[in-house]
Amino acid sequence: MAEIKIAVDAMGSDQAPAVEVEGAVQAAAEYGIPIVLVGREDRVHDQLRRHDTADLAIEVVHASEVITMEESAATAARKKRDSSIRVAARLMRDAGISGIVSAGNTGAVMASVKMVLGTLPVVDRPALSTVLPTQKGKPAILLDVGANVDCKPHHLEQFAIMGDIYSRAIFGIRRPRVGLLSIGEEDSKGNELTKEAFKSLKRAPINFIGNVEGRDIFKGDVDVIVCDGFTGNVALKLSEGLIETFSAMLRQELEKTLASKLGYIFSEKAFRAFRRRLDYSEYGGAPLLGIKGITIVCHGRSNANAIKNAVRVANDFCKHNVNRAIETEFTKLGITRTVGVL
Amino acid sequence: MAEIKIAVDAMGSDQAPAVEVEGAVQAAAEYGIPIVLVGREDRVHDQLRRHDTADLAIEVVHASEVITMEESAATAARKKRDSSIRVAARLMRDAGISGIVSAGNTGAVMASVKMVLGTLPVVDRPALSTVLPTQKGKPAILLDVGANVDCKPHHLEQFAIMGDIYSRAIFGIRRPRVGLLSIGEEDSKGNELTKEAFKSLKRAPINFIGNVEGRDIFKGDVDVIVCDGFTGNVALKLSEGLIETFSAMLRQELEKTLASKLGYIFSEKAFRAFRRRLDYSEYGGAPLLGIKGITIVCHGRSNANAIKNAVRVANDFCKHNVNRAIETEFTKLGITRTVGVL
Numbered sequence: 001m002a003e004i005k006i007a008v009d010a011m012g013s014d015q016a017p018a019v020e021v022e023g024a025v026q027a028a029a030e031y032g033i034p035i036v037l038v039g040r041e042d043r044v045h046d047q048l049r050r051h052d053t054a055d056l057a058i059e060v061v062h063a064s065e066v067i068t069m070e071e072s073a074a075t076a077a078r079k080k081r082d083s084s085i086r087v088a089a090r091l092m093r094d095a096g097i098s099g100i101v102s103a104g105n106t107g108a109v110m111a112s113v114k115m116v117l118g119t120l121p122v123v124d125r126p127a128l129s130t131v132l133p134t135q136k137g138k139p140a141i142l143l144d145v146g147a148n149v150d151c152k153p154h155h156l157e158q159f160a161i162m163g164d165i166y167s168r169a170i171f172g173i174r175r176p177r178v179g180l181l182s183i184g185e186e187d188s189k190g191n192e193l194t195k196e197a198f199k200s201l202k203r204a205p206i207n208f209i210g211n212v213e214g215r216d217i218f219k220g221d222v223d224v225i226v227c228d229g230f231t232g233n234v235a236l237k238l239s240e241g242l243i244e245t246f247s248a249m250l251r252q253e254l255e256k257t258l259a260s261k262l263g264y265i266f267s268e269k270a271f272r273a274f275r276r277r278l279d280y281s282e283y284g285g286a287p288l289l290g291i292k293g294i295t296i297v298c299h300g301r302s303n304a305n306a307i308k309n310a311v312r313v314a315n316d317f318c319k320h321n322v323n324r325a326i327e328t329e330f331t332k333l334g335i336t337r338t339v340g341v342l
Numbered sequence: 343m344a345e346i347k348i349a350v351d352a353m354g355s356d357q358a359p360a361v362e363v364e365g366a367v368q369a370a371a372e373y374g375i376p377i378v379l380v381g382r383e384d385r386v387h388d389q390l391r392r393h394d395t396a397d398l399a400i401e402v403v404h405a406s407e408v409i410t411m412e413e414s415a416a417t418a419a420r421k422k423r424d425s426s427i428r429v430a431a432r433l434m435r436d437a438g439i440s441g442i443v444s445a446g447n448t449g450a451v452m453a454s455v456k457m458v459l460g461t462l463p464v465v466d467r468p469a470l471s472t473v474l475p476t477q478k479g480k481p482a483i484l485l486d487v488g489a490n491v492d493c494k495p496h497h498l499e500q501f502a503i504m505g506d507i508y509s510r511a512i513f514g515i516r517r518p519r520v521g522l523l524s525i526g527e528e529d530s531k532g533n534e535l536t537k538e539a540f541k542s543l544k545r546a547p548i549n550f551i552g553n554v555e556g557r558d559i560f561k562g563d564v565d566v567i568v569c570d571g572f573t574g575n576v577a578l579k580l581s582e583g584l585i586e587t588f589s590a591m592l593r594q595e596l597e598k599t600l601a602s603k604l605g606y607i608f609s610e611k612a613f614r615a616f617r618r619r620l621d622y623s624e625y626g627g628a629p630l631l632g633i634k635g636i637t638i639v640c641h642g643r644s645n646a647n648a649i650k651n652a653v654r655v656a657n658d659f660c661k662h663n664v665n666r667a668i669e670t671e672f673t674k675l676g677i678t679r680t681v682g683v684l
Contacts, residue, residue, distance in 0.1 A: 072528075072530075133591075134587070135587045135590055135591060146525060149525065149532065149533040149534075150533050150534050181576060182572075182576075183488060183491065183571075183572055183575040183576060183579070186414075188414075190491065190572070191491040191492045191570075191572040192491075192492050194572075213576070213579045213583075214575070214576045214577065214578065214579030214580030214581070214582070214583055215579045215580065215582050215583025215586070216583065217580060217583060217584075218583055218584055218587035219583065219587065227576075228533075229525075230524075230525055230532070230533040230536075230573070231572070231573055231576055233525040233556070234523060234524075234525060234555070234556045234569075234573055234576070234577060235556065235576060235577070235580055236556065237525070237555045237556030237557045238556030238557065238559060238577055238580055238581065239556070239580065239584055240556070240557050241555075241556055241557025241558065241559060241560050241561065242559075242560055242581055242584050242585070243584070243588065244557070244560075245476070245477045245560035245561065246585065246588055248477050249475075249477060249616055250612070250613075250616050253612035253613070253615050253616040254609050254612045256612060256615075257611070257612070259608045259609075259611070260608060260609040260611060260612040262605075262608045263604075263605045263606065263607070263608025263609025263610075263612070264605065264608075264609055265605070266601045266602060266604045266605025266606075266608060267596050267601075267602040267605025267606055267609065268605075269599070269601070269602060270592070270595035270596045270598060270599070270602040270605070271592075271595070273595050273598075274591055274592050274595040
């Protein structure tokens with residue numbers, strides 16, 4: 001097997017390229033993963049000089065353009081042919097790069113890699129997946145969280161199978177419990193989409209446990225949660241917002257009296273440990289499933305730790321050959337891409 | 343104006359009829375609202391005897407049947423003609439009851455009142471609305487949270503106008519900021535439904551502030567958030583679940599060391615105050631908008647306080663003539679019910 005090499009889009013995050021470079025250096029040092037930093041050469045080297053990179057396998061490939069968070073994803077992906085993400089995608093297609101990590105404009109990242117590499121020959125629609133912490137400690141996979149806002153039932157079935165493979169390969173769960181995000185546990189509950197998808201999922205060769213509700217996501221009783229990209233994106237952003245609000249409201253309350261201020265100081269370590277459990281950056285970003293080559297999308301507010309973990313996850317995806325597994329499984333099931341039916 | 347009288351479905355909640363009776367007694371005592379308790383006479387009187395009801399305007403009306411949480415909503419609503427909620431709905435239609443409070447099977451409550459009373463002559467689809475706490479203190483209204491899982495764009499427009507009226511009448515917000523729940527702030531972001539609804543909402547005579555994302559719901563910068571009932575229900579249950587998970591994880595962390603245990607004790611009062619801010623029961627349930635007569639749906643896990651507050655909200659809805667306002671506004675806008683187009 002060829003050596004795995006990961007490209008890090010150095011220009012994506014809100015603090016680019018500082019956090020990307022720092023995260024890449026950490027990943028190269030800690031895991032020994034060879035890395036190619038893609039972006040504005042001068043700025044990347046400026047950052048690299050701040051670190052000790054003597055024995056690390058880090059290369060830099062220049063890309064003259066940068067896509068910002070504010071740009072229209074589709075337009076930027078199409079027009080900026082020398083953007084850091086487009087260059088990274090071309091390296092993956094042509095130059096032996098196995099995976100990409102990017103904290104850039106999610107829409108533009110998805111559009112760019114899809115445009116340059118295409119979907120796996122068996123997959124109708126790629127899905128963006130994310131990992132959420134649960135009460136029981138084991139992480140849960142939620143997909144799709146934004147790649148496809150309008151879905152057909154058979155897309156949800158494909159997402160379920162890809163999520164199942166992801167859970168087995170990366171988290172080592174032998175028989176992942178797969179749930180369909182809906183609004184009641186009974187088979188008959190849901191909207192037109194989920195009611196149809198329910199029937200397909202029941203027939204699929206996965207451990208389908210039926211409908212799950214919003215409140216089940218964080219409990220830890222389901223390993224893979226499937227939904228359309230609109231619902232998933234709303235759910236993901238709601239969770240982020242609610243955690244922030246919860247923290248802020250708690251802080252307000254704790255600052256009210258001296259006793260509770262004291263309490264806060266005493267419990268600060270616990271708060272920190274707790275925040276870490278909820279920290280998306282510990283989980284290493286959102287894999288884009290169903291695309292040729294591996295792409296891990298990180299939050300725009302990523303820190304170096306998030307980038308480092310995403311590189312580790314990208315490496316794991318390559319090592320476990322997740323894409324090969326998807327192709328094999330889909331082929332075995334006789335799933336072929338739907339053409340012209342959508 | 344005839345005196346306002348509220349019917350409380352005594353048999354709905356998980357702890358029925360104890361919490362319903364206690365909440366009704368509290369509401370009658372605290373607010374002087376006349377109440378009719380509807381349910382199994384013997385069991386209701388058993389509970390009533392535990393309270394001092396000497397000077398309170400509380401009546402009991404017998405209903406022989408009870409709908410459980412496990413029953414199919416549609417079947418139970420249709421077949422159990424003498425269920426507490428059906429009897430309460432008939433009292434509202436025929437016997438001078440202005441509003442109903444029920445903590446029963448939400449689907450069965452909605453189906454029953456819709457069946458007995460019908461929607462307002464101008465409204466296509468009723469909407470279940472809920473109130474969420476925000477970081478800035480002012481509550482936000484989210485609708486629909488489950489009455490209509492599959493919506494057309496004009497339904498969302500109707501929800502927006504009803505939510506606007508609700509916000510003005512009950513929370514006294516002069517010019518409520520109305521947002522459309524979507525997956526990006528730009529006009530062009532969303533799924534087919536929200537993209538079409540966006541156009542209608544821009545033309546509607548409301549203070550439409552555009553798309554809002556999941557993370558905005560709890561920030562306090564939007565007063566009314568509109569979505570289809572599937573998305574809204576997922577969002578609501580996710581929020582409930584996340585708060586529970588958050589509390590549990592925090593407790594786990596705080597129990598780990600003596601210092602943080604001490605911290606927890608010191609800050610316990612703050613925790614309690616905080617939980618109260620997030621407590622749905624303080625907000626008085628979920629009004630069902632667009633039905634003839636006022637119906638407030640409470641959580642199955644309601645306590646007496648939740649029932650009391652829901653009675654107060656039902657009374658406010660009647661006092662402010664919210665249904666009349668909806669009819670007037672819809673008529674002014676030339677909105678008439680769509681027949682046979684759905």
